[in-house]
Amino acid sequence: MDDFVCNKLTEWHLSNLIEIFIDQEIDEESFHDLDDKEIDTLITKAGPRMKFKRQFKWFKKEQNTTDRETVDSSAQEHEEAVSAQVCPSTSGTSNKEILTKVKSIMSFVKKRLPAQDNKLNNFLKNKIDDLETDKRELVGVFGKTGSGKSSLINAVIGMKNLLPTGEVSACTSVMIEVKANTQNKSYQADIEFITKEEWEEELFHFLGDKAGQEDDDYPDFEKKLSVLYGRKEKENKTSEMLMEKKYFKEIPEFLENKKKLLACESAEKLSAKLVRYTRCDSEDEKSLFWPLVKCVTVRVPNNDLLQHVTLVDLPGNGDRNKSRDNMWKEIVGSCSTVWIVTDIGRPAAETEAWKILNNASSLMGNGGECQHIHFICSRSDGNLNNREAILKRNMKAKKVVSEQFSEEKTIKKQFSDECLEIFTVSSNEFLEKKHLNPDETEIPKLKEFLQKLNDCHSETVNYVSGARGILSLIQGASRRDGAGKNIDVCTDLDKKMKDELDKVKKPMEEACEAFEKCLSEGVERSKSSCESDLMSVIRPSDVEGGAFHQTLKCVVKKSGTHKPKKGEQINLNGKLASCLTDSIDEEFKKTFPNERKCGPFNNVINKFSLDTKSLIEKYKDVELQLIFLKTEEDKIKTELNKMIRESKKMIYNGLTVTIGKNMQEGYSKAATFTGKDSLENMRDTLKKRVHDTKNIMFEEAKDELLKQLRELMEEILEKLEITMQESIKLSLKTDGDSIPDVTQQLKEMNDYYNELKAQQQSP
Numbered sequence: 001m002d003d004f005v006c007n008k009l010t011e012w013h014l015s016n017l018i019e020i021f022i023d024q025e026i027d028e029e030s031f032h033d034l035d036d037k038e039i040d041t042l043i044t045k046a047g048p049r050m051k052f053k054r055q056f057k058w059f060k061k062e063q064n065t066t067d068r069e070t071v072d073s074s075a076q077e078h079e080e081a082v083s084a085q086v087c088p089s090t091s092g093t094s095n096k097e098i099l100t101k102v103k104s105i106m107s108f109v110k111k112r113l114p115a116q117d118n119k120l121n122n123f124l125k126n127k128i129d130d131l132e133t134d135k136r137e138l139v140g141v142f143g144k145t146g147s148g149k150s151s152l153i154n155a156v157i158g159m160k161n162l163l164p165t166g167e168v169s170a171c172t173s174v175m176i177e178v179k180a181n182t183q184n185k186s187y188q189a190d191i192e193f194i195t196k197e198e199w200e201e202e203l204f205h206f207l208g209d210k211a212g213q214e215d216d217d218y219p220d221f222e223k224k225l226s227v228l229y230g231r232k233e234k235e236n237k238t239s240e241m242l243m244e245k246k247y248f249k250e251i252p253e254f255l256e257n258k259k260k261l262l263a264c265e266s267a268e269k270l271s272a273k274l275v276r277y278t279r280c281d282s283e284d285e286k287s288l289f290w291p292l293v294k295c296v297t298v299r300v301p302n303n304d305l306l307q308h309v310t311l312v313d314l315p316g317n318g319d320r321n322k323s324r325d326n327m328w329k330e331i332v333g334s335c336s337t338v339w340i341v342t343d344i345g346r347p348a349a350e351t352e353a354w355k356i357l358n359n360a361s362s363l364m365g366n367g368g369e370c371q372h373i374h375f376i377c378s379r380s381d382g383n384l385n386n387r388e389a390i391l392k393r394n395m396k397a398k399k400v401v402s403e404q405f406s407e408e409k410t411i412k413k414q415f416s417d418e419c420l421e422i423f424t425v426s427s428n429e430f431l432e433k434k435h436l437n438p439d440e441t442e443i444p445k446l447k448e449f450l451q452k453l454n455d456c457h458s459e460t461v462n463y464v465s466g467a468r469g470i471l472s473l474i475q476g477a478s479r480r481d482g483a484g485k486n487i488d489v490c491t492d493l494d495k496k497m498k499d500e501l502d503k504v505k506k507p508m509e510e511a512c513e514a515f516e517k518c519l520s521e522g523v524e525r526s527k528s529s530c531e532s533d534l535m536s537v538i539r540p541s542d543v544e545g546g547a548f549h550q551t552l553k554c555v556v557k558k559s560g561t562h563k564p565k566k567g568e569q570i571n572l573n574g575k576l577a578s579c580l581t582d583s584i585d586e587e588f589k590k591t592f593p594n595e596r597k598c599g600p601f602n603n604v605i606n607k608f609s610l611d612t613k614s615l616i617e618k619y620k621d622v623e624l625q626l627i628f629l630k631t632e633e634d635k636i637k638t639e640l641n642k643m644i645r646e647s648k649k650m651i652y653n654g655l656t657v658t659i660g661k662n663m664q665e666g667y668s669k670a671a672t673f674t675g676k677d678s679l680e681n682m683r684d685t686l687k688k689r690v691h692d693t694k695n696i697m698f699e700e701a702k703d704e705l706l707k708q709l710r711e712l713m714e715e716i717l718e719k720l721e722i723t724m725q726e727s728i729k730l731s732l733k734t735d736g737d738s739i740p741d742v743t744q745q746l747k748e749m750n751d752y753y754n755e756l757k758a759q760q761q762s763p
Contacts, residue, residue: 004028006263010186012055017048018186018263023252095460095759098752102460105745106131106467109474114738123730124474131466136179137453138334140314142360143341144352148378148427152341153178153311155427155443156450157303162187162267163313164275173324174278174293175331176313180306181299187270188299191260191277193253193292194323196243203239220565224291227280254292270298294324305447308454316356325563332360333368333649336594337453344377344397344424358410359569362581365414366588367652369645371595373415374446375401377424394424413585456596461756468753469631471746473731476624478739486732489619489626493728496610501721507602508713511591515584515709519702522583526698530576534690537572538683549679556670556682560660573660576690580655580701592648600644605637608720625731632727640716647715651708658704662697663689 005026009018024042026034034042034056043049110128114121143149150163163176181188206221225234229247245255253260264270277289277296300306312331338360342353357373364370377397401422405411426441538552551570554562560572574581592600599606610633612626619626666689670682 005031006186006188006261007184008059010184010263010265012051013265014048014052014055015186015263015265017043017052018261022261095756098756099460099463102464102467102749102752105748106470109471109740109742109745112740113474114740116738120477120730120734120739123726124470127466127470131463131470135308135459137309137336137456138312138331139309139337139339139450139453140312140332140335140364141339141341142314142316142353142356144316147341147343147353149313149341151427152339152376152378152425153313155425155430156446157300157305157311159267159300159303161271162298162300164271164279173315174290175295175315175324175328176278177295177297177310178306178312179297179299179310180303181301185301186263186265187267187301188264189262189270189274189277190297190299191253191262191293192295192297193251193257193260194294195257196255198323199254199292200239200243203242207237207239207242227288228291230287250287251289251292267300274298295327305450305454308456308459309450316352322558329363332363335364335368335370337372337374337449338364338370339374339376341376341378344393354404354408355568358408361411361414362652365594366581366585366592367649369594369649370415371419372449373420374449375405375420375422376446377401377422378427397424398422413582414589461760464749464753464756466631466635468746468749469628471742471749472624472631473628474739474742475746476622476628476731477734478741479624486619486622486625489615489622490728490732492615492618493610493629493732497721497724497728500608500610501717504601504604504608504720505713505717507604508716511587511601512706512709512713514587514591516702516706518583518587519580519705522580523698523702525583526576526579527694529579530690530694530698531687533575533578534572534686537570537575538686546679552679552682553671556667556686559667560663571656572686573656573663576663577656577659577701580698581652584652584705588648588652592644596641599641600648605640605644605716608637609633610724622732628731629724629727632724636720636723640719643719644712644716647708647712651705651712654705654708655701658701659697662693662700665689 005021005028006018008031009015009021020042021031026042036053039049039053039056043052106128110125113124141149141153150165154160154162154165157178162178202221225242229237229242234242245252248254251260262270262273264273274296276286277293279288280290312335314331315328340353340357353375377394402417402420405420406417423442423446425443425446427443430441430443538555540548543551551562551564554564555570555572561570561574563569591602610629612630612633616623616626663686666686669689670685673681673685
């Protein structure tokens with residue numbers, strides 16, 4: 001079902017019908033065509049049916065009126081737009097109002113563009129469509145069960161009863177994203193399941209293949225069966241029997257590989273529904289669905305802090321389910337900020353928090369885009385009534401955490417002390433409004449931080465700037481007598497383009513040379529230490545031989561990575577690649593800094609400039625086209641920086657991926673051993689594989705990284721040149737046939753643009 005139907009039902013206070021309409025796949029088109037007979041079949045309860053029919057009757061009446069007026073709508077739009085532009089008053093207008101008005105202007109302009117299918121018209125229409133962007137900052141929230149993550153999220157966004165909290169245990173596998181609902185006023189949750197094929201495979205592994213019951217994942221699997229099917233129902237059932245439709249009546253979406261949508265009029269009602277999808281235990285005897293849930297996305301209406309920010313409640317160290325683990329890694333790598341939540345009682349001794357940071361640091365740092373680590377000590381008011389004692393403990397907690405952070409070598413490879421900030425909070429006290437003193441609970445400081453993240457993504461400023469550039473191009477094209485007069489400015493631009501591309505190319509080539517040198521040293525260290533690195537994983541000193549058998553079996557079956565029920569995640573590929581990653585860590589951090597103010601490759605992308613300001617003074621007759629080129633220049637630089645952030649994650653993590661591919665033959669062979677001596681046979685197979693390939697696989701990993709780096713360099717130069725050359729060609733070398741005059745629209749856009757600029761410059 002599309003947003004149109006969901007919005008209508010919510011607007012009519014009938015959001016309880018949303019799931020019924022989803023189930024019957026009613027979209028906007030079929031919604032318009034509903035008749036009384038279909039409505040009677042669709043809505044079986046008399047009360048909601050009568051309410052729906054009354055609203056639907058008015059809706060159809062309004063629709064018919066609108067259809068009759070469509071013929072005159074364009075003229076009316078134009079008249080209103082011109083009327084607004086005669087005396088445009090932008091003073092005191094909010095950014096949201098400006099954005100709404102500007103979008104309306106651009107929609108009107110797009111309709112007026114000629115229907116002819118030519119390059120300039122298509123270019124302009126695409127540029128208007130490309131103005132719509134949804135930039136979001138991810139804030140990952142880590143912490144062990146009971147640390148207060150859900151309460152913290154509820155407090156920060158001001159929704160006391162949004163995420164389930166309390167005595168019921170949270171599921172450590174399910175990720176929960178909290179973001180804004182920009183479409184309607186309902187509280188919604190999109191529930192994404194693992195695929196039915198994955199669950200079927202898991203059932204067969206543990207039930208169809210009796211050897212699977214010896215797996216060290218089996219106790220966890222037993223719990224999944226009990227909460228999903230019931231303790232008695234699961235007994236003596238085969239994997240095929242447990243896939244029957246009758247077990248999934250309440251979640252048919254799972255069998256259809258679709259998301260399930262929950263929609264409620266209040267946060268409390270949504271929270272109550274979410275319990276079955278996000279909690280491990282429940283007082284209710286109904287089945288719990290968390291074993292099948294991959295991720296839950298909660299959408300909150302009317303919340304400014306979530307406008308460009310998504311909060312993600314994350315499991316500590318990934319997951320044993322492959323698809324959940326992949327999603328976990330992807331989200332962790334996309335977080336610009338990470339919150340580590342722990343009890344204030346013993347923040348430095350809380351091993352879970354520091355394990356999370358250590359294990360995920362490379363994914364967040366060089367393998368991600370994290371700029372801020374916030375260590376959040378919860379329950380700052382606990383068991384203390386004396387304000388002075390509270391302040392003293394808070395200060396001590398901050399000092400202890402700061403000292404501990406400086407001693408964590410693995411974390412410090414990826415992050416400097418400047419990345420760390422420590423908060424002491426009391427979520428419950430803040431929500432209950434018992435006291436709001438910032439010294440006692442720093443929730444307001446976290447809210448302020450989120451607001452700054454939102455401000456960094458000024459959708460209004462970016463949209464208006466881009467729209468101003470497009471209108472400048474349209475107006476310039478409509479005035480142009482012929483493209484041939486622009487030879488001189490095009491010559492200057494072409495020369496400037498060549499010079500600027502050379503400036504971009506040089507530091508990228510220097511980076512390639514630096515990485516090649518670092519990696520060559522890393523390869524040699526890897527060759528000499530790989531066999532001892534291997535043994536530290538497959539023959540750990542703190543585990544007895546027999547007890548390690550099933551753990552190693554899982555490692556080889558899962559291609560080198562495994563998360564035991566207890567203990568840290570095992571990543572044999574990462575261990576073998578560690579000398580290579582260590583060799584480039586400093587250079588990588590310097591070349592691809594996560595801090596946005598320091599751009600990649602020595603900030604060379606951000607320094608790229610065609611110097612349109614000077615050209616405008618020299619070529620006044622094409623000022624409008626040059627204004628457009630400046631906005632295009634800003635936009636392509638933003639796009640390139642985003643592309644580089646995504647590419648650098650793959651490049652950095654690619655070292656481990658390449659090692660894993662080289663080791664796969666050894667894993668596959670080791671996984672076949674069973675019975676007596678299988679533990680030693682697995683170890684011997686892995687030792688032989690490392691010994692036989694060590695002179696090849698580390699060189700291959702090095703070559704693959706350098707190859708990806710050069711491909712990125714070529715893509716940057718190509719995209720930069722092609723994008724700007726196309727913009728130059730279509731704005732200065734192409735005649736505009738029948739391009740409309742947008743004088744009034746451009747005037748109003750300039751007013752909005754100047755007002756927004758003044759707001760940015762004001763203290």
